[in-house]
Amino acid sequence: MTSLSIEPMEQQNRSRLSDSILMANNLSKSFGGLKAVNNASIEVKYNSITGLIGPNGAGKSTLFNLLSNFLKADTGKVLFDGKPIENLNPHQIARQGFIRTFQVARVLSRLTVLENMLLGRQNQTGENLLSVIVNQGKIRQEEKENRAKAMNILESVGLAEKAYDYAGALSGGQRKLLEMARTLMTNPKLILLDEPAAGVNPTLINQICEHIVNWNQQGISFLIIEHNMDMIMSLCSHVWVLAEGTNLADGTPDKIQSDERVLEAYLGG
Ligand SMILES: Nc1ncnc2c1ncn2[C@@H]1O[C@H](COP(=O)(O)OP(=O)(O)OP(=O)(O)O)[C@@H](O)[C@H]1O
Ligand SMILES: [Mg+2]
The missing domain is CATH 3.40.50.300 (P-loop containing nucleotide triphosphate hydrolases)
Incomplete structure (x- = not known):
């Protein structure tokens, strides 16, 4: 063994x-x-x-x-x-x-903190048009998982309460933290x-x-x-x-x- x-x-x-x-x-x-x-x-x-x-x-x-x-x-x-x-x-x-x-x-200042996090997600099923049509259920599930993952990460770096604020409203330091979190x-x-x-x-x-x-x-x-x-x-x-x-x-x-x-x-x- x-x-x-x-x-x-x-x-x-x-x-x-x-x-x-x-x-x-x-x-x-x-x-x-x-x-x-x-x-x-x-x-x-x-x-x-x-x-x-x-x-x-x-x-x-x-x-x-x-x-x-x-x-x-x-x-x-x-x-x-x-x-x-x-x-x-x-x-x-x-x-x-x-x-x-x-x-x-x-x-991106005009997107929310959470939306900025979701931009960091690569390789999604929904990136390709045909795939969007064929895999709608899978895409919704991926989106749900990505949001949950993003919120977990934001929680761990202390930015969760800013999730729905515009990234432009963050301090310079918080923007750096958001970029790292992403x-x-x-x-x-x-x-x-x-x-x-x-x-x-x-x-x-x-x-x-x-x-x-x-x-x-x-x-x-x-x-x-x-x-x-x-x-x-x-x-x-x-x-x-x-x-x-x-x-x-x-x-x-x-x-x-x-x-x-x-x-x-x-x-x-
Ligand atoms: N796109 C560019 N076009 C022309 N020159 C550039 C470009 N990017 C960098 N340089 C020049 O190349 C050199 C190295 O720049 P670089 O930004 O890599 O330095 P650095 O070590 O990161 O400096 P710092 O600590 O100030 O950030 C500098 O002289 C800079 O002006
Ligand atoms: Mg430099």
Whole structure:
């Protein structure tokens, strides 16, 4: 009996070619003459919270755009969960369980908080016209389940009582929280967060950190861009540093904090 219960775990480990949920190599992107990302590489281990830091203009958000294919890279390869994704569009990538948020939260102000959550749901039967006609009962059932799921998530982040308010009425911090909450509608394996604490009050930053830890404990990996070093240092097991579009250093938060090159990059920036 013991060997039977161990076997699925061994099988799972064998099916993973590496211990990285995300591995990107030699990514580059130029805007005109500017090399915003220049041969950068990054790796995120399964079940980790990984940080990405660097001075303003270092290319961090552009790197996120390349990883999630919101921008087509000039060069480079991205493996998510062991598979190449550079030929998939962002929606297809999201369906695989890889989703990101934006530096300026992309929520629709004229929709309610709940409607914004429902936009995050991918792969519904009702997305295709023929399917709508054939599967009306199934679609209604899916909608019911999606609403229940959305309300559960909103409850867990303390936004349930705002469910029927316009998203435009939320504070900047609550919009960031809503954008994060919406990523959970797609059953993500990896979430990329672009500056989740920017413009957010300290109390809400603490809550956001608690949510991230909680979601991570449920098996979701994170890659987080942040200028808030306390947040990066307390959450992340590994930190990557980008400067002028290229890799400057990576390592544990302690190692990064005392790295002369990192300090110089920030002081020079
Ligand atoms: N669409 C674009 N067209 C032209 N230049 C761009 C574009 N997007 C980014 N850049 C430039 O590329 C460089 C990297 O920008 P990016 O936004 O990736 O930096 P960042 O590290 O995210 O900075 P910040 O910490 O300020 O958000 C900057 O010089 C920026 O002006
Ligand atoms: Mg940025």
